[in-house]
Amino acid sequence: QIWDRELKAGERDSSLFIFYNLLLQNKNSLEYAKKITILKNNSLAKPLTDQEMKKLFRKGYRFKCSTVRETLPYIECDKCRFKFKGGVLGVGNIIVKNIMEIPELNTCEKAILLLLGTVFEGEKPSEYQIAKVTKMDKRTVKKAIENLREKGIIE
Known part of the structure; x- marks a missing residue:
């Protein structure tokens, strides 16, 4: 979103600083991050x-x-491709708090729901992929997904 935006005078410093650091944070090399940030800067009107x-x-x-x-404030989280990817969620995270508030879910269902909303955000992983990441038995994953569908929590 930073790359696609025509940054205004008051946004340039903070936007480019965050842009550069997010490139580094996402495991891009120092040289590449600098090069891309310079390209973005050069594309600006000022x-x-x-x-x-x-x-x-x-x-x-x-x-x-x-x-x-x-x-x-112009960043829209719904448009982020990396939403929660590789992120670390603690018990204070809003997703974790809200999942814990749904009383009819068992522990496996909560774990899978959390995984679908973070690691697999925007994707449709197979039961095998979920089982591999969670290190759960495939039958357990299958049953939990069926239960989540029956409860109308996932499609």
């Missing part, structure tokens, strides 16, 4: 100066989704 760009590349930071959303 690009940052070389001096301003050097400041962006000084130190790397790890950004959580919440920080990105707070800093860049």
